[in-house]
Amino acid sequence: MISIPQTGPWRLADATVPIGMVSVAIAEKLGLKPTQDGCYRVSLDIDAKGLVEAVWPAEAAPETQLAVVRAGNAHVWTRMADLHTHIDKSQTWHRAPNRDGTFNGAKEAAKADRTAPWSHEDANARMEFALKCALAHGTRSIRTHLDSQKGRTQPTWEAFSDLRERWADRIALQPCASLGAAKLMDEYGDEVAALTAQYNGVLGPVLYHGPEAAAQVRRAFDLAERHDLPIDFHTDENLDPTSNGLSLIAEEAIHRNWQGNIVCGHCCSLSLKPADEAERIADRVAEAGIGVVALPMTNIYLLGRDAASTPVYRGLAPIHLLRAAGVPVAFGSDNCRDAFHPYGDHDLVEVFRETARIGHADMSWGPWADAVAAVPDRLIGLQDGNSLKPGAAADLVIFRGRSFSEVFSRLGAPRMIVVKGRALSEEEATPPAFSELDGITGLAPAE
Structure with missing residues (x-):
């Protein structure tokens, strides 16, 4: 070199x-x-x-x-800038593996890992490991979703706050309170929104397809408005062409003339809708000023999995359609070495390569490079471009x-x-050895 x-x-x-x-x-x-x-x-x-x-x-x-x-x-x-990660769950695969590789299998494995409360030492060690990886690969900004179900905010948020201060001169960090949108409907919604505001974070509802989704979207906007928060939805993380979370969010933002920052992650089902309907939704998403982050490494692993057959549809938002409509499109790491995705190293070069190849953006590598740099950095909003x-x-x-x-x-x-x-020094520019977390990840220390 x-x-x-x-x-x-x-x-x-x-x-x-x-x-x-x-x-x-x-x-x-x-x-x-x-x-x-x-x-x-x-x-x-x-x-x-x-x-x-x-x-x-x-x-x-x-x-x-x-x-x-x-x-x-x-x-x-x-x-680069990573708009959508889950560093709080990073490096838990060995102690909480996903036995069938499905989305539901991942949820159950992650839930089981949370049965015994994480210690500050555990959360800190795993999140810092993720940051060491990201730094060595060339990341400068990260938004991370932090599991925030009732009784689950600590010690993760405190550990994150400590890390944010220690890492400020190397990686800019932003927390996002992640929990099912249904869990925001009662008084806990205001509680978690207040916590998010206290930590200068982002409200992160996980929106599931169903008859309650519209009310949950309205509630999320109400909370964000009341506590002056950006919003980052998990939405349409499925291969159901009737899933309509992205459309509900766009229509609510337009109805309210929303001026705040909105990001929608995943948006996989949009690729299965009829072309005219998908185009109409993309236009409304652009009008609403919503950014979309595609996360195919996790979604291709999870979605459409059936042990008896080869998958036909894959988990990738229609990135070309969205970009052509004027929607800011980013690519993100999502889950790394946890129940939702047993691979990954918080390396946005790998994410860019795989997303563009899977989505056939590899004929225009150069223009699409903003999807791991300027676009997500602007949507995170912590640094000047x-x-x-x-x-x-x-x-x-x-x-x-x-x-x-x-x-x-x-x-x-x-x-x-x-x-x-x-x-950076050679040590900082080298990804950490996995053995650093022996005993924490579920692997015994080497003899």
Whole structure:
């Protein structure tokens, strides 16, 4: 890998950056021309404070007295943003496995793991492990759903709060109170909304298909309005074409002229609706200002599973339809190594690769790169954008690969993580060993 200065300003020359990770205004101002791979070739001047001072076309960068580091046309990405995770459940697969691989099997396994209250030590260790993974892979912002059923908010929220403070200079963290929307209907709804506001979080109803869904959506909006909260729904996480959660949410937001931040995760069933109906819903979602986060790694694992047959329909929101309608679309990690998904490492490079390949967005890798960077960062709302431009933090991921094909063919290849202009240490840039959690995850320590 290249070596970058640890003090003073410097220039990163000959970098290949995906279109979706460069400010549109800067690209237009500089007249940047995309490569066949959907990238721009640029050089970046980075000041002593770790901010991007200037962006230049690689072939037209002026002479400089700065220390010059040559990327050799290697891919350079902005650090990424993960809009939908569950780090509170991360690393519980071995002690709470999903025996049949179904959605209901996952719910029962997770419920069983919560039977004995998690300790502060347990929650802290597993969540910190997730953050170490995310940092090493190049993530800078995370919204995590935290299970918040009655009697289940502590010690997870306290442990999260401690982690948020300790990690503030490396990853910006945002909590989202996750619980069934039905559990918000009584006085506990106000209690959990107040808790969420106390922690500067997001209200996260899990909306299930059924006759009560419309009333539950109205209640969620009432609570969000009363406590001044953004809303992040789990919705339509199924392969039932009659499931209508996304439509209910969009219509309620439009009816209220809602100005707050709304995100809907999963939205799988939209892909099974008739084309004209799906288009109409997508247009209403755009009108309502709702962002959608696709989470196919978990949903393809869970949905449509039948031991006796090969799945026909897969769990992916219609990302092209939504984007064409003007809906902000993000890709997220969702569950990692828990009952809902036994794999994953909080690596948004893997998430981007798999989502785009599954959803056939791999013919336009470069423009879709904003789905793991600028779009989710804007929807999380903790940091000032996530596009290369003067004044932005020099938060970068530097690969060895010079094309998407090279980068995605060797995900295990080393990548350099740059935080505010400085490379992470080798220890921080290396994902932690799974053995760090022996005894906590259900595996015995090695002899």
